[in-house]
Amino acid sequence: MMDAEAFTARLVEEGAAHYHDQHPFHQRMHRGDLSNRQLQLWVENRYYYQARIPIKDAIILSKSEDAAFRRMWIHRLQDHDGADANSGGLAQWLNLAEAVGLDREKTAAFGNVLPGVRFACDAYVDLVRQSPLLVAVASSLTELFAPDLMSARIAAWEKHYPWVGGEALAYFRGRVTRARRDGDEGLDFVLRNAATDSLQAACIAALHRKTQVLWHLLDCLTLAG
Amino acid sequence: MMDAEAFTARLVEEGAAHYHDQHPFHQRMHRGDLSNRQLQLWVENRYYYQARIPIKDAIILSKSEDAAFRRMWIHRLQDHDGADANSGGLAQWLNLAEAVGLDREKTAAFGNVLPGVRFACDAYVDLVRQSPLLVAVASSLTELFAPDLMSARIAAWEKHYPWVGGEALAYFRGRVTRARRDGDEGLDFVLRNAATDSLQAACIAALHRKTQVLWHLLDCLTLAG
Known part of the structure; x- marks a missing residue:
């Protein structure tokens, strides 16, 4: 069994090696x-994918017997669902959809989602549903890499796609801080609970599987042209 | 298919006929x-049973694709888990446990839970897990009967068990208002979504099954003496 430092390094290595920031798309x-x-x-x-997030986080909540864990985790649902129909990450994403010229309602109804994207995202929810709490949490650790990616994305979009408008990038901006907090919370939980060699291996495997979900989404877009 | 009025009447009839307020215990x-x-x-x-509530409510959250529904339902988790370790319905129940002379930690660890109580409560969570969202929500409609029972319970405990102290009854007091709101929200959702005869029948059956869970809990206590 690895100590916390070595285990953290392995998780970061596994995630970084397969994170979708390196996908050609x-x-x-x-x-x-x-x-x-x-x-x-x-x-x-x-x-x-975004709309799967509160669903998988509700499944994670349902797997915990610990009110303190649930109090820590519940903000993830609120981050995406918001306090009303106009706030929250899902509403911000639909604002982004409108800003790139998509129909808000059709996007919200998943009108043009590719079959392979659906398969991959549903597989992620199913991985969370079928896994014990620890492994389900470990699958979220791609968040460790999200803050840097979000910062790079904001800069890239402002430079290359200025027609989208800066206001539409609100979701990315919010995620810089939130993904860092989420990643830290998740990592702390994983380090405290992966107390055997086989649990550590299961956590690494779940993180790998999660990177495959994000990667496959971009494969599907590549094939779609 | 029944209209809203007749369907409401059937739900109330089914729930009232089997609600645990009539159990001898x-x-x-x-x-x-x-x-x-x-x-x-x-x-x-x-x-x-109390500790199953946020778990089954998280499962219900995970079954909804609708952020507006989740925004409406999420307060149920917060009602029980609270904003910190000292607030919320579960903490209030542990205060009650201490007030009746139980060990708080042992109660929180389910140290003396009867096997049949566990079977029934786990069956409730499993019913929610296996059911579609509508039926899972319908199983919560025992809340329609809770406000009256809570009011009666406060009066009864203050009269017959004054040694417990009024402060320990905070959970019951809070539930008078909260169960009314919860019951109204649940009923409204069920009325809007049970759009066929078979869906209405499934809702009534789920409510009946839920009353059996609450009833069996008291059967087990009766047997235990």
């Missing part, structure tokens, strides 16, 4: 090489 | 006929 996005339609395709398909 | 409690040990037995076993 994502790199084209950040270089400014996506067409407007490709940008739309990303926004409307990624919304299906 | 419960009637003895409200008549002041329970021994101190029997009161403790009820408090520590019922805590296992």
Whole structure:
């Protein structure tokens, strides 16, 4: 069994090696090489992933017997659902959809989501549903890499896709801080609870599986053109 | 298919016919006929049920694709988990446990929960997990009967078990208003979504099953003496 430092390093290594920031589609996005339609395709398909987040976080809540854990985790649902219909990460994403020229209602209804994107995102929810709490939490640790990616994305979009408008990037801006807090909370829980070699291995495997979900989403967009 | 009025009447009829307020153990409690040990037995076993509530409500949250529904439902978790370790319904119940002379930690660890109580409460969580959202919500409609029962319980405990102290009844007091709001929200959702005869029948059956859970809990206490 690895100590906390070595285990953290392995998690970071595993996540960084497979994180979707290195996917060619994502790199084209950040270089400014996506067409407007490709940008739309990303926004409307990624919304299906976004809409899975409160669902998988509610499943994670349901797996805990510990009110203190649930108090710590519940803000994730509120971050995405908001206090009303106009706030929250899902509403911000639909604002982004409108800003790139998509129909808000059609995006919200997943009208143009690719089958493979649905398969991958549903597989993520199912991984969380079938896993013990620890492993379900570990699958969220891609959040460790999200703050840097969000910062890079804001800069890239402002530079290469200025027509979208800065206000539409509110979700990315909010995630810089929130993903850092979420990643730290998740990592702390995983370090405290992965108390055997096989639990540590299960956590690493779950994080790997999660990177495959994010990666496959971009594979599907690549195939769709 | 019944109209809203007839369907509401059937739900109320089904719930009222089997609600645990009529259970002999419960009637003895409200008549002041329970021994101190029997009161403790009820408090520590019922805590296992209480602790299932945020879990089943998180499962219900995870079944909804609708952020507006989740925003409406999420307060149920917060009602029980609280904003910190000293607030919330579960903490209030543990205050009650201490007030009736139980050990707080042992109660929180379900140290004296009867096997049949565990089976029934776990069956409730499983019913919610296995059911579609509508039916899961319908199983919560025993809340329609809770406000009257809570009011009666406060009066009965103040009269018959004054040694417990009024402050320890905070959970019951809070539930008078909260269960009314919860019951109204749940009923409204069920009326709007049970759009076929078979869905209405499934809702009535789920409410009946839920009354059996609450009833069986008291059967187990009766057997335990």
